[in-house]
Amino acid sequence: MRALVLTGPGRAEVQEVEPPAAMPGEVVVDVERAGVCGTDAELFSGRMSYLRTGRSRYPLRPGHEWCGRVSATGDGVDPAWLGRRVTGDTMLGCGRCARCLAGRHHVCADVAELGISRGRPGALAEQVAVPVTALHPLPGAVDPAAGALAEPGGNALRAVRAAALEPGERLLVLGTGTIGLLVALFARARGIGVHLMGRDEDSLEPARRLGFDRLWTRESLPPAPWDAVVDASNAAGLPALAARLAEPGRRVVCIGLSGSPSTLDTRDLVLRDVTVVGVLGGSAGLAGAVAAYADGSVDPRPLVAATVGLDETAGVLAGRRPAGAGPGPKVHIDPRRVRGG
Structure with missing residues (x-):
């Protein structure tokens, strides 16, 4: 073969x-x-x-x-x-x-x-x-x-579950690649208010075509804290940014990996009681991703x-x-x- x-x-x-x-x-x-x-x-x-x-x-x-x-x-x-x-x-x-x-x-x-x-x-x-x-x-x-x-969808669904949000709450997704966009789609299907941050305006175009309109770059991002933040990027500096942007007492989910080590000040976690969750692989999300694709709630x-x-x-x-x-x-x-x- x-x-x-x-x-x-x-x-x-x-x-x-x-x-x-x-x-x-x-x-x-x-x-x-x-x-x-x-x-x-x-x-x-x-x-x-x-x-x-x-x-x-x-x-x-x-x-x-x-x-x-x-x-x-x-x-x-x-x-x-x-x-x-x-x-x-x-x-x-x-x-x-x-x-x-x-x-x-x-x-x-x-x-x-x-x-x-x-x-x-x-x-x-x-x-x-x-x-x-x-x-x-x-x-x-x-x-x-x-x-x-289904495999990247399983990863994305696990990230959405780890964010632990209720319908109507606000999620910020850092990164507009495949995983970031799938996180946005699964979150939207659950009634979560999705915002995405991309590298620049051009990187936001795929999200715009999927019907998302709360789109930002680092320069335009509103300063208010978010109910949860998912880092789906490969930028070494964004986990630290995510920790600073999350609402105190809420969650940051890391599913992206950078090519060089990311630095994170634990004071941003401890003093604001922020939980950071890592997601490796889509195993536990595969069945849910397939089901969402089959019922049309996520395309x-x-x-x-x-x-x-x-x-x-x-x-x-x-x-x-x-x-x-x-x-x-x-x-x-x-x-x-x-x-x-």
């Missing part, structure tokens, strides 16, 4: 590789759609911290935002999965430790991340093998574009700017926008699409 392979920093190529086999407890999925994520771009560039610690290494096959159809099942897997459209969890815990047994498999000490770490091949390929325990069925109302946004599809084939993926990872791309922040890959198709 054809798969994207990262062979070194700044090097990627589509290769013919052995297709996956359905091992015991696993299924093989024919990939319908896969998203290109900032993590994939960091793995491609060589900036990803896992490459320095040895948790990830080249050659590497990325892709952790995906959906597809089950085409084979391994021993111990209910054959009723055959032919079902599914998406799946990125975080694959050992299933035996105390964290996994308590439902916190995403922080298992031995977790493997599909398409990211510990050599687990990802979904920027025609097929991917996945443990059956990681699968989430997709209803017919969830098309491939939405299905491949993530306008975030997809373009869908291209595997042959164009290296260019996307390098930061090139596909010809004719729309304003959304996300590019999807159809592994069976040929160049120009």
Whole structure:
């Protein structure tokens, strides 16, 4: 089968590789759609911290935002999965430790991340093998574009839940990339008053197209405190800003990661009784994201700017926008699409 392979920093190529086999407890999925994520771009560039610690290494096959159809099942897997459209969890815990047994498999000490770490091949390929325990069925109302946004949607939904807001309260989202916009969509679906802050006016245009009108830059942001703040950016200085902007006694949620360490004055937390919550992975939010997509309360599809084939993926990872791309922040890959198709 054809798969994207990262062979070194700044090097990627589509290769013919052995297709996956359905091992015991696993299924093989024919990939319908896969998203290109900032993590994939960091793995491609060589900036990803896992490459320095040895948790990830080249050659590497990325892709952790995906959906597809089950085409084979391994021993111990209910054959009723055959032919079902599914998406799946990125975080694959050992299933035996105390964290996994308590439902916190995403922080298992031995977790493997599909398409990211510990050599687990990802979904920027025609097929991917996945443990059956990681699968989430997709209803017919969830098309491939939405299905491949279930994983980032799960992250965003977890961030909204962590903000602990009631309808009518005000949420400030820092960052207008895929996660920031999904946080805004899930919060709006819950009746929360959403404000977004972007780098500049141009970065706010995707949010404006989604119907959000309380949009700010750092220079125009009102000074009043917010009932909760979600930092969905990759800017090292914004967690500290979020802590200063949150209403005393309320919450800051950090889901973005900067390339350099963020500094945060704990006095801004202690003296104002602010709680900071970190969100890693969409595991506990996947089912809720799929349900919201299925019932129409959240429509993530306008975030997809373009869908291209595997042959164009290296260019996307390098930061090139596909010809004719729309304003959304996300590019999807159809592994069976040929160049120009």
